[in-house]
Amino acid sequence: MTENKLPYNLRFVVRDYECDLQSVVNNANYQHYLEHARHEFLISKGVSFAELHNAGIDLIVTKVEIEYKFPLRSRDEFIVTVDIQREGNVRLCFIQDIYRLPDLKLVAKAKVTGAATKKGRPVSPGNLVLRLGLES
Amino acid sequence: MTENKLPYNLRFVVRDYECDLQSVVNNANYQHYLEHARHEFLISKGVSFAELHNAGIDLIVTKVEIEYKFPLRSRDEFIVTVDIQREGNVRLCFIQDIYRLPDLKLVAKAKVTGAATKKGRPVSPGNLVLRLGLES
Amino acid sequence: MTENKLPYNLRFVVRDYECDLQSVVNNANYQHYLEHARHEFLISKGVSFAELHNAGIDLIVTKVEIEYKFPLRSRDEFIVTVDIQREGNVRLCFIQDIYRLPDLKLVAKAKVTGAATKKGRPVSPGNLVLRLGLES
Amino acid sequence: MTENKLPYNLRFVVRDYECDLQSVVNNANYQHYLEHARHEFLISKGVSFAELHNAGIDLIVTKVEIEYKFPLRSRDEFIVTVDIQREGNVRLCFIQDIYRLPDLKLVAKAKVTGAATKKGRPVSPGNLVLRLGLES
Numbered sequence: 001m002t003e004n005k006l007p008y009n010l011r012f013v014v015r016d017y018e019c020d021l022q023s024v025v026n027n028a029n030y031q032h033y034l035e036h037a038r039h040e041f042l043i044s045k046g047v048s049f050a051e052l053h054n055a056g057i058d059l060i061v062t063k064v065e066i067e068y069k070f071p072l073r074s075r076d077e078f079i080v081t082v083d084i085q086r087e088g089n090v091r092l093c094f095i096q097d098i099y100r101l102p103d104l105k106l107v108a109k110a111k112v113t114g115a116a117t118k119k120g121r122p123v124s125p126g127n128l129v130l131r132l133g134l135e136s
Numbered sequence: 137m138t139e140n141k142l143p144y145n146l147r148f149v150v151r152d153y154e155c156d157l158q159s160v161v162n163n164a165n166y167q168h169y170l171e172h173a174r175h176e177f178l179i180s181k182g183v184s185f186a187e188l189h190n191a192g193i194d195l196i197v198t199k200v201e202i203e204y205k206f207p208l209r210s211r212d213e214f215i216v217t218v219d220i221q222r223e224g225n226v227r228l229c230f231i232q233d234i235y236r237l238p239d240l241k242l243v244a245k246a247k248v249t250g251a252a253t254k255k256g257r258p259v260s261p262g263n264l265v266l267r268l269g270l271e272s
Numbered sequence: 273m274t275e276n277k278l279p280y281n282l283r284f285v286v287r288d289y290e291c292d293l294q295s296v297v298n299n300a301n302y303q304h305y306l307e308h309a310r311h312e313f314l315i316s317k318g319v320s321f322a323e324l325h326n327a328g329i330d331l332i333v334t335k336v337e338i339e340y341k342f343p344l345r346s347r348d349e350f351i352v353t354v355d356i357q358r359e360g361n362v363r364l365c366f367i368q369d370i371y372r373l374p375d376l377k378l379v380a381k382a383k384v385t386g387a388a389t390k391k392g393r394p395v396s397p398g399n400l401v402l403r404l405g406l407e408s
Numbered sequence: 409m410t411e412n413k414l415p416y417n418l419r420f421v422v423r424d425y426e427c428d429l430q431s432v433v434n435n436a437n438y439q440h441y442l443e444h445a446r447h448e449f450l451i452s453k454g455v456s457f458a459e460l461h462n463a464g465i466d467l468i469v470t471k472v473e474i475e476y477k478f479p480l481r482s483r484d485e486f487i488v489t490v491d492i493q494r495e496g497n498v499r500l501c502f503i504q505d506i507y508r509l510p511d512l513k514l515v516a517k518a519k520v521t522g523a524a525t526k527k528g529r530p531v532s533p534g535n536l537v538l539r540l541g542l543e544s
Contacts, residue, residue: 039423062204155429333476336474337471338472
C-alpha cells in the first residue's frame with residue numbers, strides 16, 4: 001500500500017513510556033492510538049467528542065477487535081488510518097489500520113464498533129451520519 | 137451467574153485516574169485489567185510472564201476482541217475471570233469476562249488470543265500447555 | 273519502620289503494564305499510586321472525590337514533590353501511606369511514602385500539596401478540614 | 409514570554425484519554441509529557457535513552473518537583489520546554505515548563521533531577537555531559 005492511497009490518517013511517534021517490559025508498545029496503548037485517531041477524524045468532520053458529551057450525547061464503543069501483526073518499538077513513527085461505515089440503524093463502524101513509517105509495514109488491523117447514546121440508551125446517530133458523509 | 141461457579145477470577149476496584157472525561161473507565165483500561173488478570177492467572181499456574189521474557193520467550197497477544205456491555209465508574213468493584221483453551225498448535229485462547237460487584241452485572245466479554253514466540257517467531261507452547269493443564 | 277506504626281496506608285501490587293522498558297515501574301505511575309491512596313484515604317474520612325466534583329468543588333493538586341529512592345519491579349507488593357497537614361488557609365498537604373513489602377524498603381517519598389477550588393478559584397477547605405480531623 | 413526566546417521545546421496536543429473525570433489532564437500525565445520531551449531533547453543531542461539502556465546504563469529520575477499552574481483540557485495544544493544544568497558530580501537537572509498554545513499561558517513548572525546509573529549504582533554522567541554541551 002502506498003501512503004497517498006490511504007484513507008484519513010494521523011501520524012504518531014512511539015513515546016518511551018508507552019513501551020512495557022517486553023520493550024514493545026503495550027497492547028492497551030494501541031487502543032489509545034486508535035481512539036485518538038478516531039476523535040481527530042471526527043473533529044476533522046466537525047464532530048467534537050467533548051462537545052457532544054456536554055450536550056448529553058456520548059459516542060460509546062460497543063466492540064473492539066484488534067489483530068496485532070507486528071510490534072511497535074521505542075521511537076517508531078507510524079500512522080493510524082480511519083475509515084467509517086454505517087452498520088444498521090444505530091451503529092457506526094470504524095475500520096482502522098496502523099502502519100509503521102516509512103516502510104508502511106502493517107502493525108495492527110482494527111474494527112471498532114460504536115453507538116450514539118443519550119442517558120445510557122442508544123439513539124440514532126442521525127445528524128452525525130450526515131456530517132460524516134454517510135447515507136442516512 | 138453466581139460467584140462460586142466462576143472460573144479463576146481476580147478482584148479489582150476502579151481507580152479514579154482510570155476514568156476519562158465521560159466519567160467512566162476509559163476503554164483501553166479494560167485491556168489493562170484483562171492483561172493483569174491473565175498474568176496473575178498464569179502465575180497461579182506457575183508461569184511467570186517476566187521470567188519467560190528473561191528466558192527469551194514472550195507470550196504475545198495476537199488478537200483481542202472485547203464487547204463492552206456496561207461501563208464501570210469511579211470506585212466500582214469488579215472481578216475479571218480467566219479461562220483458557222488451546223487453539224491449534226501454537227495458539228492459546230483466553231476467555232475473559234468482567235463482572236461488577238456485588239451484583240455480578242456483566243461489564244465486558246473478551247476473547248484474547250495469544251502465542252508463544254522466541255526471537256519474534258511463534259513456537260509451540262509445549263511445556264506451557266502442560267503447566268496450564270491443557271491436553272498436549 | 274514497622275508496619276504497625278504506619279499512618280493510613282493502602283496495599284498494592286505492581287501490574288506488569290505499569291513497568292516500562294527499563295523493567296521498572298514508570299515514574300509517572302507512582303503518581304497514580306499516590307493519587308489512588310489519597311482518594312481512598314479521603315473516602316475513609318467520608319470525603320468522596322467524585323461527589324465533590326459533582327457538587328462543583330474540585331480538590332486539585334497544586335504541587336507534587338517526589339523523591340525516588342528505589343524502583344519497584346514486576347509483581348512487587350507495596351504500600352502507600354497517607355498523612356495530612358493543613359498549610360495556611362487554603363492548602364492541604366499530603367505526606368506520602370511508598371514502601372515495598374514485606375521488607376518495608378523505602379521506595380519513594382512524596383509531598384503533595386492540594387487546594388479546594390470552585391469554578392477554578394481557591395476556596396477554604398472549611399468543612400473538609402473538620403471531616404479530616406484537622407484543626408480549623 | 410515569546411515563543412522564539414524559548415529553549416528546546418516539543419509540541420503536543422492533549423489526547424482525550426489523557427483527561428480524567430475532572431475533564432482536565434490527569435496530573436500523572438504531565439510527567440509523561442515531561443519525560444517524552446526530555447527523551448526527545450536527549451535524542452536531539454545524540455543521546456538515545458533506549459540505546460543507553462541496552463548498553464547497561466540507565467538514566468534514572470531521582471526527584472521530580474512539579475507546580476501545577478493551570479490545567480490543560482481536551483485538545484489543547486501546548487509545548488514542553490527542556491533546559492539542562494549539571495548539579496554536583498553525578499546529577500543532571502532538567503528545568504522544564506509547559507505552556508499552552510497559542511497564548512503561552514504557563515501550565516506547569518517542573519524541575520526533574522536525574523542520575524546515570526550502571527547496575528543500580530550512580531556513575532558519572534561523563535561522556536553525556538560533553539554531548540549535552542555542559543562543562544565537564
